[in-house]
Amino acid sequence: MTVAGAIAWGHGVLASDEFTECSKVCEILLAHAADRDWSWISLNGQRALSTSELEEFRSLVFACATGTPVQYLVRATEFFGLELKVERGVYVPKWETELLVEEALSFLEAPQLSDLTWGMSRTRAVIHEVGTGSGAIAISIARHAPATAISASDVSAFALSLAQANARLNGVAGRIRFCRGDLQDPLAGVPDLVVANLPYIREGEISDLPTNVRVQPRSSLVSRCSGLGHINRLLENLTIKPGGRVMLEIGFDQASGVQSICSGNPKLSYERTVKDLAGLDRVAVIAAL
Ligand SMILES: C[S@@+](CC[C@H](N)C(=O)[O-])C[C@H]1O[C@@H](n2cnc3c(N)ncnc32)[C@H](O)[C@@H]1O
Incomplete structure (x- = not known):
């Protein structure tokens, strides 16, 4: 043939x-x-x-x-123009998440009025990525914002070993500290920016998802409390500098839930929701006061 x-x-x-x-x-x-x-x-x-x-x-x-994802079959994917290894047992990065990276990079490149120096940017910012999986977000930021200091956490040791391998593959292994543990707990320092694509699918909704998503680890998909359990815990115990930003990937109907979590927290102000190319709410941007 x-x-x-x-x-x-x-x-x-x-x-x-x-x-x-x-x-x-x-x-x-x-x-x-x-x-x-x-x-x-x-x-x-x-x-x-x-x-x-x-x-x-x-x-x-x-x-x-x-129902096996193509990325598991070829053990690779592309994210933000970078080649990444992918393995069964680790979440497959999806292209919609590139929006979170774009938002992070535009925050890092924006002039800081507080510096009173036009053109001064947050290039030396400290960044935490929570729930790094294959390392897609942290590695993309490290590649495009070379002077930043990035630490990334995950509960899965296997995901972290894959993230390390991907960081090596993309020449940023020395730039990212990968740490195992819950949310921000294992991450050192007080960040200017926290980025996270944490599990946000409601428990009852997993059966509605396509098979090639359902075969991915449940611990990377599902969260309690209408899908907002992880985000709620992260924001409740957040470590961040005043003036910093939290950028979270969210489900298409979760912006109002995240807004109400923020309105109950005097240290946070919900800034805006960013829509993806399909016009769906995708990223929540929160300012730290
Ligand atoms: C939706 S996946 C996102 C992976 C990667 N950031 C991406 O966008 O491709 C969520 C990740 O969060 C991790 N995770 C789940 N609960 C966590 C927790 N309590 N603390 C840290 N990471 C967690 C999972 O193991 C999984 O790798």
Whole structure:
């Protein structure tokens, strides 16, 4: 079978509502099976595949069709233009979370009026990332804001070992301290910025999610108290400098819940909600007073 024939077969197996981009997914899986670049697959439609390449491709397509995330199958993903390793048992970073990184970078690059020096930016800021998973957010910030000091926590030792490997892969291993523990507990220093994509899915809603999300660790998805349990605990026990910011990824209907947590806390002021490209609430920005 040719490359183009295999892609067409894979497309037929995967075509469904859950796979809106089947052709791209097939190309990624075939590139992995044939140990080639994605560009080779796109440019060599009429090349014949070997039996072993075809068998490997078929088993990857069937695994994908039954709900294994593509990223687990190829053990890699791209986030904020960086290549990251991904392993089963660790949350797969999603592109919507790039918005949180963009917000963090624009806060870090903004002039600080309190410095009375126009152009002075928060380039030397201290940053905490809580719930780092594969390290996607911390590593992206480290790459784009090179003088910042970043510490990142997670409860999962396995996630932290993957995050370390990803930091090495992206040349920022010496720039991020990865620490195991609950929320900010293991993180040293008082940060200017706290960023977090903590679990925020309500317990009862997990069964509504696509299979390729449900197979990810429950401890990275679900939170009590209408999905706001982790965020509530983080904000209640927050360590941050006055004038600093907390940036949280949230569910599309959770902005008002986070606002009411902030209104009960005299040290916090809910600043704004940032919408994603689909027009859904995605990031909550909170100022520390
Ligand atoms: C939704 S995943 C986000 C991972 C990563 N930040 C990203 O955006 O791709 C949430 C992460 O929080 C971690 N986590 C869950 N409870 C935690 C807690 N109490 N303290 C620290 N990390 C926690 C999970 O292990 C998981 O890696």
